[in-house]
Amino acid sequence: MSTLRRRRTGARIDPTCTFSQFFELPAGSPITAAAKRGPALTFTRDSGDATYFDKNALLIKAAVDVPRFDHDPATGASLGLLIEVARTNLLLRSEEFDNAYWSKNGTSVTANQAVAPDGTTTADLFTADDGVNDSAFRVVAGVDADSDYTLSVWIALAPGSDTPAADGNVNLVLFGDLVATVSNNIGSDVTSLFQRFSVTGTTNGAPTNFTAQVGLIQSGDSGVKLLVWGAQVEKGSFPTSYISTTSSTVTRSADVCSTTDLSWFNADGPGTFYVQASQPGVAPNAFLLAISDGTSNNRIVMLQNGVNKTQFFMADGGDTQVGLNDLVDWAADTEKKAAFAFATNDAASYTDGTQTGTDSSVTLPSGLDVFYAGAGETGAAQWNGHIAQIRYWDVRKSNAFLQSITA
Structure with missing residues (x-):
């Protein structure tokens, strides 16, 4: 006599979720692995000088x-997809402090003398x-006038080192043609583990150059x-x-x-977007996502x-239809959950479980034909941080749903 067994189907799949990208993946995964619903995204970066950490805290390069x-x-926890603007390391010999360049x-x-964050014995x-x-x-x-510049470097105490007596006994300094000399006093923060420290300064109106000073050790230490x-x-x-350099x-x-x-997108109709993301450093005017006509x-x-x-x-036809702003600033290394739902004459936004705005006069845009994750409508203005996931529903989800999913 056979026994009938009930099939376990698990949680019900919401058919209105037509697009889901989950970016908390192992290092080296293809972008196609992120697509849970809807099409796989296309990923491009013209250079191979891009670094990131794997789960073993090893700094590796991506091709x-x-x-x-x-x-x-520090923890090995997945942060998601790292999306950054183009940047240039203006220093040469980035791992060769013994070189006459310095x-x-x-x-x-x-x-x-020691193993560096990338696993090579190149720390000086x-x-x-x-x-x-x-x-x-x-x-x-x-350097350019009236512009911010940032110095960063990995520093650790060597074996057998004394502990710095004060914060100011180890620091990073920028001085010269700047609005003001700036320093980051890190004496009490330096440990036997490598950490990346930074300092940012602003050039004056007619700069020729400035000096980047690394590893200042004050008298008595x-x-x-x-x-x-x-x-x-x-x-x-x-x-x-980090961008490594040698002779240029x-x-x-x-x-x-x-x-x-955009087969997943409800063209000219209602919809709901959800994003979970963070930034290592606060970057104003940086885009989490954009769907547009370019x-x-x-x-x-x-x-x-x-x-x-x-x-x-x-925006529709160049006219602003919705402009809802959160009330809480982004903080470095702090993940936020945000959702935005929209229909004709009905839009609402939530961040971290709190409603941030509504709009009852909305005309939906048409002719949208390209989607960017972590960039604006032209593929620029990158997020400069991590995106853990992006989801879209082809209906205007309820405010209760928005509150729940972002909490």
Whole structure:
């Protein structure tokens, strides 16, 4: 006698969810692995000088057109797809502080003394002579006026090193043709584990150059020994992923993730977008997603606006239809969940479980033919952070649903 068994089907699949991209994937995964519903996205990046962390906290390079599914170097947790603008490392010899390219003041540098974040034995040892300003530094020329520049470097205490006596005894400094000299005092933050530290300064109206100073060790701390690796100076108000250099500057191209297959999208009709994302550094006017006709005239976008708040924006024929802003600033390394639902004369937005706005006078745009993840309607203005997932429903979901999914 046979026994009938009930088939277990699991949770009910919502048929209105027509597009789902899940980016919390192992390093090296193809972009096609992210597509759970709807088409696989197309990913491009013209350079292979893009770095990211795998689950073992190893800094690795991605080849041309290979997406970076990044991980937290401290915990190994998946962060999602890393999307960044193009940046150039203006420093040469980024891993060769012993090279004559770097000027030294009271500091001895011994090359290749420890394992660096990328797993190679290329971290250099800094030892000081107990002077007032023991440092390695480099003048950066050819800079633009009234612009932000950021210096970043990995630093750790070497085995047998004394502990810095004060914050100011180890720091990063930018000085020269700047609005003001800036420093990041990190003495009490440096440990035996490599960490990436940074400092940002702004050039004045007529700059010639400025100096980037690394590993300053103040008087009285002759027993402090530092391991230093991966120096980078880039134009921008925050550091992006590391770009290694040798004899010339190197540019990492922008990440572009898109599709023109909009078979999943309810053209001219209601819909709902959901995004889960974070940024290592706050980047104003950076886009989480955009679906448009390739212009700003007809588009639906989610972005971080110029005052660091999530904005949900819609335009039809060049006329603004919706412009809803979050009330809470984005914070570095803090994940947010945001949703935006829309129909004719009915739009609402939620961030982290809180309603951020509604609009009862809405005309939906038409002619939309391209979708970008982590960029604006032209494929520029990259997110400069991580996107964990993006989902879309081809209906206007209820406000209760928006509150629940973002909580």
